Amino acid sequence: MQDTASLSEEIVHGKGYVLLPELFIPRKIAEARLHLLKLATEEPTGRILKSDKRSRLYRLLDEAEIFEQMVQHPQVIEVVEAVLGSDMTLGGFSAHILYPGATNMGAHVDYPYFTMKPPYPATPIMEVQAIWMMEDFTETNGAPLFAANTQKLCQFPDPKRFAESAHKLTGKAGSVVLSHGLCWHDTSINYSNQPRVSVLGNYNPKFIRPLENPAQQVSPTVLEQASPKLKQLLGYEFQTAIFKDVQRLQSNIVPEVDGVNSEC
Numbered sequence: 712m713q714d715t716a717s718l719s720e721e722i723v724h725g726k727g728y729v730l731l732p733e734l735f736i737p738r739k740i741a742e743a744r745l746h747l748l749k750l751a752t753e754e755p756t757g758r759i760l761k762s763d764k765r766s767r768l769y770r771l772l773d774e775a776e777i778f779e780q781m782v783q784h785p786q787v788i789e790v791v792e793a794v795l796g797s798d799m800t801l802g803g804f805s806a807h808i809l810y811p812g813a814t815n816m817g818a819h820v821d822y823p824y825f826t827m828k829p830p831y832p833a834t835p836i837m838e839v840q841a842i843w844m845m846e847d848f849t850e851t852n853g854a855p856l857f858a859a860n861t862q863k864l865c866q867f868p869d870p871k872r873f874a875e876s877a878h879k880l881t882g883k884a885g886s887v888v889l890s891h892g893l894c895w896h897d898t899s900i901n902y903s904n905q906p907r908v909s910v911l912g913n914y915n916p917k918f919i920r921p922l923e924n925p926a927q928q929v930s931p932t933v934l935e936q937a938s939p940k941l942k943q944l945l946g947y948e949f950q951t952a953i954f955k956d957v958q959r960l961q962s963n964i965v966p967e968v969d970g971v972n973s974e975c
């Protein structure tokens with residue numbers, strides 16, 4: 712395993728993404744995957760968004776302990792905080808199911824960039840996405856496609872250029888891809904006869920309005936027992952983080968994350 716500094720460097724100045732292999736044992740991931748597939752068939756109100764052969768499931772933190780472990784996995788948090796700062800928060804946490812025959816969703820950059828007019832600002836970095844592989848991601852079952860180095864372009868994907876340069880990121884169940892929100896990516900076609908399941912974590916600096924508002928989706932029970940890190944991710948440390956910023960300003964100390972040089 713590479714160290715945190717080189718992994719974050721790869722996300723910011725290198726290819727735009729890294730793969731952390733097998734952070735959970737296959738049995739735990741297989742159980743969580745089955746749980747998600749069952750939940751998707753029950754179609755709980757307000758928790759599912761369906762489109763052709765694709766489903767998204769929300770409010771996972773209340774579902775099983777493994778999801779709390781995933782969202783604050785220490786290795787993931789270390790790398791994400793190295794890119795976004797130690798007071799970053801969680802903007803979204805959902806599962807994405809590609810049923811057999813699902814076509815690709817379309818090359819994109821992530822929230823909040825896609826709500827903005829390009830060219831996007833290179834700094835501050837506004838999102839890192841975690842794509843957890845809930846089974847082995849193979850060449851044929853809908854593995855994500857990434858076009859290396861495209862986070863440096865600060866543009867919405869050009870479909871032709873994306874098709875020429877993107878390649879699939881395959882890996883074992885329990886692995887996670889961490890990517891720069893500006894790095895062009897897509898899902899690929901699921902040619903297999905099994906659903907392909909990912910769990911997606913969207914991390915943002917604290918000043919970005921969350922895509923899904925995870926704090927409002929967590930039950931009082933989960934919140935009561937939440938670790939300090941989970942509370943930070945859910946935005947409960949916002950006031951403290953702002954207070955630290957003010958103190959830093961007053962003492963003329965440069966911010967902890969002072970951004971990367973613009974390459975756009």
Ligand SMILES: O=C(O)CCC(=O)C(=O)O
Pocket residue numbers: 807821842854855896897898909911
């Ligand atoms: O499920 C995946 O493989 C990736 C989905 C994705 O990129 C997204 O929802 O932004």
